[in-house]
Amino acid sequence: xxxLKVDHIGIAVNNIEEVKKLYSEILGIPHLGSETxxxxxxxxxxxxVGESEIELLESTAPDGPxxxxxxxxxxxxxHIALRVDNIEEALEELKAKGVRLIDEKPRxxxxxxxxxxxxxxxxxxxxVELSQR
Numbered sequence: 001x002x003x004l005k006v007d008h009i010g011i012a013v014n015n016i017e018e019v020k021k022l023y024s025e026i027l028g029i030p031h032l033g034s035e036t037x038x039x040x041x042x043x044x045x046x047x048x049v050g051e052s053e054i055e056l057l058e059s060t061a062p063d064g065p066x067x068x069x070x071x072x073x074x075x076x077x078x079h080i081a082l083r084v085d086n087i088e089e090a091l092e093e094l095k096a097k098g099v100r101l102i103d104e105k106p107r108x109x110x111x112x113x114x115x116x117x118x119x120x121x122x123x124x125x126x127x128v129e130l131s132q133r
Contacts, residue, residue, distance in 0.1 A: 001090040007083035007113075007131040008046070008053040012066045013075050016045050016058040023047045023054060035110045042066050044110040055081075055110070079117070081129040087114050090130050094118065106132070 013019040016034070024031045024047070032046040032053070041064030045056040057078060059067035069078050084090045087106045095101060100119035109115035109131065118128040 001093045002085045004083045004085060006052045007081040007129075007133075008055045009077060010055045010057050010079040010081060010129070011076065012057050012059075012069045012073075012078040014058070014070060016043055016056050019056055020045055023056070029054070036060060037108070037110050039108060040065070046111070079127040079129050081115070081131045083131050083133065085132070087116060087130050087132040091116055099123075106130075 011019075020031060023029045029047040029049060032048060034043060034045040036043045038060075041059060041061040043058045043060055047054040047056075057066045059065075059070070061067065066078065091101060091104065091106070095104070100122040101116065102119050103116035106114035106116045109129075111133065114132045116130050118130070120127050
């Protein structure tokens, strides 16, 4: 498995439009665009910072994973995404090493990325996303 870089940091928010103002107007980071990923019950907004991005995540449904995260932990950093060169190989390698996976196969993420999550119980409390673009 080859990790190429920190792809993005995902931040769970109640109101994406309100929080976008902080990143674009106050901090001056350009907004790359927003996208709704129906399968994930989420709307995302991306802001490039160097070679990585900040991803804002707003739930589109009360039973979505972001809504549940905010309900239990409040707004804030929800995950760290690492870009890998081959997500299928990375998942197989991690599984063989005993890492607990949330996703055994990649799924569709924002921007056409293939994504998969590692269980926080195997990553010392941090939700780690693997991303291949």
